[in-house]
Amino acid sequence: MGTLDRRQFLSRTLGAGAVAGAAHVGLPRHPATVASTLPARARVRAHASSVKPGPFVLCTLTGGNDGLNTVVPYLNSDYHRLRPGLTIPGDEVLTLGSLDGEELGFHPALSGLYSLYQAGQVAVILGVEYPDPNYSHFVSMDIWQTATVTGDDASGWIGRWLDVTGTDPFRALSVGPTLPTAFVGDRQQASTLNDNTSGGSQMPGQDTYFLKIYKKLMTPYHGAVALSNDVGESGINLLAVGAAAEAALNAESIPPNPSDRGSGDIGNQLDIVAELIEYGLPTKAYGVGWSSFDTHSDQLDTHYSLLSQLDAAVENFMGVFPSPVEGKNPVLMIHSEFGRRPEVNGSAGTDHGSSGVVFVVGPGVKGGFYGAQPSLSKLDPLGNLVVTTDFRRIYATILEDVLGYAPASRILGGNFKPLPFLN
Amino acid sequence: MSKRSWSELVSELIEGLSARDAAGDRVPLPHLTTIPQANVPGYTFDAWNEFSELITWWIERMVVSDTPLREKLVLLLHCQFPTSFDKVGWASLMYAQNELFRRLGPGNFQELVTAVAQDPAMLIWLDTGTDHRHQPNENFARELMERFTMGAGHYTEEDVRQGARCFTGWQLDYTTGEFYINPYDHDNGVKTYLGHRGNLSGDDVIEIATHSAASPGWVVSRIWSWLAFPVTAKHPIVRGLSKAYARDLNMTRLLEAILLHPAFVSPEARGGLVKQPIEYVASALRVLGLNTAALPDGSLGWNLGQLGQLPFAPPSVGGWGQNQFWLTTTAASSYLQLAQMLASYADLTTIEDLNGKPSQQVAAVAELLAVDKWSKQTYGSLVTLASALKQDGGSWPAQELVTLALVSPDFMLN
Numbered sequence: 001m002g003t004l005d006r007r008q009f010l011s012r013t014l015g016a017g018a019v020a021g022a023a024h025v026g027l028p029r030h031p032a033t034v035a036s037t038l039p040a041r042a043r044v045r046a047h048a049s050s051v052k053p054g055p056f057v058l059c060t061l062t063g064g065n066d067g068l069n070t071v072v073p074y075l076n077s078d079y080h081r082l083r084p085g086l087t088i089p090g091d092e093v094l095t096l097g098s099l100d101g102e103e104l105g106f107h108p109a110l111s112g113l114y115s116l117y118q119a120g121q122v123a124v125i126l127g128v129e130y131p132d133p134n135y136s137h138f139v140s141m142d143i144w145q146t147a148t149v150t151g152d153d154a155s156g157w158i159g160r161w162l163d164v165t166g167t168d169p170f171r172a173l174s175v176g177p178t179l180p181t182a183f184v185g186d187r188q189q190a191s192t193l194n195d196n197t198s199g200g201s202q203m204p205g206q207d208t209y210f211l212k213i214y215k216k217l218m219t220p221y222h223g224a225v226a227l228s229n230d231v232g233e234s235g236i237n238l239l240a241v242g243a244a245a246e247a248a249l250n251a252e253s254i255p256p257n258p259s260d261r262g263s264g265d266i267g268n269q270l271d272i273v274a275e276l277i278e279y280g281l282p283t284k285a286y287g288v289g290w291s292s293f294d295t296h297s298d299q300l301d302t303h304y305s306l307l308s309q310l311d312a313a314v315e316n317f318m319g320v321f322p323s324p325v326e327g328k329n330p331v332l333m334i335h336s337e338f339g340r341r342p343e344v345n346g347s348a349g350t351d352h353g354s355s356g357v358v359f360v361v362g363p364g365v366k367g368g369f370y371g372a373q374p375s376l377s378k379l380d381p382l383g384n385l386v387v388t389t390d391f392r393r394i395y396a397t398i399l400e401d402v403l404g405y406a407p408a409s410r411i412l413g414g415n416f417k418p419l420p421f422l423n
Numbered sequence: 424m425s426k427r428s429w430s431e432l433v434s435e436l437i438e439g440l441s442a443r444d445a446a447g448d449r450v451p452l453p454h455l456t457t458i459p460q461a462n463v464p465g466y467t468f469d470a471w472n473e474f475s476e477l478i479t480w481w482i483e484r485m486v487v488s489d490t491p492l493r494e495k496l497v498l499l500l501h502c503q504f505p506t507s508f509d510k511v512g513w514a515s516l517m518y519a520q521n522e523l524f525r526r527l528g529p530g531n532f533q534e535l536v537t538a539v540a541q542d543p544a545m546l547i548w549l550d551t552g553t554d555h556r557h558q559p560n561e562n563f564a565r566e567l568m569e570r571f572t573m574g575a576g577h578y579t580e581e582d583v584r585q586g587a588r589c590f591t592g593w594q595l596d597y598t599t600g601e602f603y604i605n606p607y608d609h610d611n612g613v614k615t616y617l618g619h620r621g622n623l624s625g626d627d628v629i630e631i632a633t634h635s636a637a638s639p640g641w642v643v644s645r646i647w648s649w650l651a652f653p654v655t656a657k658h659p660i661v662r663g664l665s666k667a668y669a670r671d672l673n674m675t676r677l678l679e680a681i682l683l684h685p686a687f688v689s690p691e692a693r694g695g696l697v698k699q700p701i702e703y704v705a706s707a708l709r710v711l712g713l714n715t716a717a718l719p720d721g722s723l724g725w726n727l728g729q730l731g732q733l734p735f736a737p738p739s740v741g742g743w744g745q746n747q748f749w750l751t752t753t754a755a756s757s758y759l760q761l762a763q764m765l766a767s768y769a770d771l772t773t774i775e776d777l778n779g780k781p782s783q784q785v786a787a788v789a790e791l792l793a794v795d796k797w798s799k800q801t802y803g804s805l806v807t808l809a810s811a812l813k814q815d816g817g818s819w820p821a822q823e824l825v826t827l828a829l830v831s832p833d834f835m836l837n
Contacts, residue, residue, distance in 0.1 A: 062738075062739060063739070135565070135580060135583070136565065136569050136575055137739065137740070137741065138569070138570075138575070138741045139569075139575050169752070174751075176731075176753070177728075177729060177730060177731035177751060177753045177754055177757065178731040178738075178743075178744070178748060178749075178751060178754075179748070179751055184747065189747070191751070191752040192751035192752050192753040192754075193752075193753060194729075194753050194756065194757075195753075202756070203756060204756045204759035204760050204763070205759075205760060205763065206759060206763065206823075206826075209811065210808070210823060210826075210827070213804050213807055213808045213811075213827065214759070214804075214827065214830070216800075216803070216804045216807065217800065217801060217804035217805075217827060217830075217831055218755075218832075219800070221800055224798065224800070224832075225693070225694035225832075225836070227694055227695070227696075227697060227746060227832070227836055228694055228798070228832035228833075228836060229832075230697075230746070230747060230750050231697070231750055231832040231835050231836070232832060233750075234750040234751060234752055234754065234755040235755045235830070237752045237755075238752040238753075238755040238756050241752050242752065242756055291738060291739060292509075294562075294739075296550045296553075296560055296561075296562045297550050297553045297560070344558075345554065345558050345559070345560050345561075346553070346554040346555035346556075346557070346558025346559065346560060347550055347553035347554050347555075347558075347560050349550070349553075349560070351560065351561045351562070352561065352565070382580055
């Protein structure tokens with residue numbers, strides 16, 4: 001099965017890339033061991049409340065990332081019993097220590113995240129989901145993105161924050177041509193950026209005079225069909241955001257990364273965000289995302305490749321922000337719509353499960369474990385992990401301490417106790 | 424447009440659903456490697472290039488088709504059963520699925536779903552072909568109910584599990600490229616699915632799901648939402664149309680009922696949809712008198728990717744969204760670039776000839792783009808541009824004017 005990233009995929013459709021002889025694109029083999037040979041990074045730990053956290057960067061992994069093979073309970077006998085052929089051996093995991101008697105370790109592809117963890121900059125939040133898990137990709141992702149228990153017809157949680165904080169189109173920027181629901185409110189939505197690191201790609205090529213009349217054409221007006229004004233708004237916001245993003249990317253504030261680890265599409269997206277933060281855009285929330293985590297079959301190789309690219313992307317990104325600086329103290333949250341079934345299926349993969357792992361990474365993050373690792377000996381009646389930590393507790397922390405909006409209950413529709421994962 | 428002429432047009436469109444598409448059939452099919460061909464030792468091919476050429480082939484069909492409603496239906500069925508080359512990996516299988524939609528789309532929905540379930544692209548896409556008797560894979564069984572036939576909220580997790588058991592043994596033969604049922608991998612035990620009990624087969628499951636109480640509302644609301652304006656299964660229009668559809672699951676009769684529904688030509692339906700990027704590209708090419716051969720190689724796929732809708736490559740089995748989904752700032756930029764490219768390839772002599780007569784020029788652009796009447800704001804903007812370009816000289820006034828018109832809300836909306 002192909003799991004090319006979207007960027008490669010799109011560029012290939014130009015007919016430029018040739019994959020001779022095979023329709024199925026091979027994945028890198030799963031190496032027997034991965035040496036964690038990265039140089040130790042000099043880090044300055046933040047002092048509590050000295051530098052405000054932010055901007056927020058939301059990274060959404062679509063498809064259902066397998067939490068059990070991401071943060072691995074590698075000594076647990078039930079883990080080995082439930083997924084023969086699909087376990088990560090203990091001598092390969094990057095050990096994290098124990099939580100409530102369970103030894104946990106990162107998947108070997110997460111070497112960069114591991115060094116960040118050792119530097120105290122990774123919050124590992126375990127058993128995260130919501131009550132009464134839903135196993136549909138779309139419903140579950142909607143629940144996560146809307147922060148409601150049904151996901152029905154609701155606006156996104158960051159979108160609702162946009163609804164109550166004015167109209168500035170710079171407040172939230174998402175990379176890619178379409179917007180995740182999280183960034184769509186009832187009245188406001190995030191702006192988007194072209195998924196391309198070249199500044200010129202952020203604006204259309206027309207001259208100033210043409211764009212002046214374009215602005216007139218696009219200006220929303222009273223009495224127009226609602227959708228017509230929505231078309232207009234997208235054009236008006238483009239003129240502001242596109243020009244600023246172009247300037248930011250052209251400034252190339254960040255030296256090119258010497259790393260040759262492939263970080264793929266997600267790396268490209270995070271590179272763009274890093275440039276914009278470093279340039280000093282006033283944006284408070286960024287969105288990036290990646291798909292293909294739906295590993296129903298041949299999971300081992302696919303998952304290795306996915307995590308490896310994600311890891312390289314996060315490592316490169318965080319390399320730009322080694323210590324907290326005002327306005328450049330990013331808080332990166334990585335989540336998926338659900339975890340996967342503990343038991344292997346007949347296709348050497350896993351089906352939809354519940355209760356996943358969330359990472360929050362950044363120089364202002366207080367590293368360590370949060371939540372609780374679900375038991376593998378006490379699965380729910382459907383054979384899934386029991387949820388220990390409501391995802392909205394993470395949002396509450398983000399809203400109040402990163403986006404600066406309190407009380408978070410006004411956005412979340414209920415009181416959720418924030419998790420103390422920030423310094 | 425008078426009521427009479429609308430109903431005549433509808434009859435013509437409906438007849439087209441079962442008529443031969445002479446112009447569409449003349450579009451040359453690129454060479455697409457089949458599974459048996461690829462199995463020949465020493466055979467090599469470029470799957471990505473085949474994929475790119477397939478995109479061009481489909482768009483070209485849409486542009487030239489004599490049976491436009493059927494081509495539209497093929498697109499809607501791609502949205503209903505979103506399947507991606509990204510995982511399928513064979514352009515020949517994506518093509519076969521596309522032809523399946525064209526052939527069986529206008530008929531009975533149960534037969535269509537059965538054919539889709541056994542379609543090799545779908546077998547790969549939702550892993551149906553990879554599971555075993557005692558370890559069913561739930562991927563297809565779940566999406567069959569949630570996305571294809573019923574919608575979320577009308578079944579239990581147990582129905583997903585039991586349904587998955589019924590599809591065990593449905594496999595793809597990688598020597599012939601054909602679907603078959605492997606009796607050794609099929610679970611012949613008793614299953615209970617949506618209240619039905621017995622040694623149910625995959626075919627039984629599809630019959631039960633397509634005839635379930637929730638199915639008509641789901642199917643009708645999806646089709647209506649893509650043709651008129653977004654509605655849920657609970658909308659009164661959907662309830663009304665669902666009753667007739669439930670009698671025979673006939674898609675041709677459903678399409679006819681939708682097109683002739685009073686609400687379809689109501690003010691609410693005007694400007695009720697943002698054109699999907701694929702529709703936008705096809706209709707822009709069509710009105711500009713262009714075809715895909717006029718454009719640089721690969722540019723169609725690239726532009727559609729920039730707009731967020733690469734054909735044969737939906738982001739997931741959930742497919743694409745609607746309306747606001749397409750209206751991002753990035754898309755606004757991509758539309759401007761695409762519009763400029765299209766305008767630069769079109770023959771705009773008649774509009775060029777009207778240089779110096781801004782209002783006539785703007786009227787001619789409306790006629791070219793088949794826009795009934797510009798909104799006041801669009802009209803004003805176009806006239807301003809036409810007047811300025813007249814004074815400017817030296818530039819390509821007609822091109823710029825058509826570029827602006829192509830990104831106007833008037834053209835972007837259906």
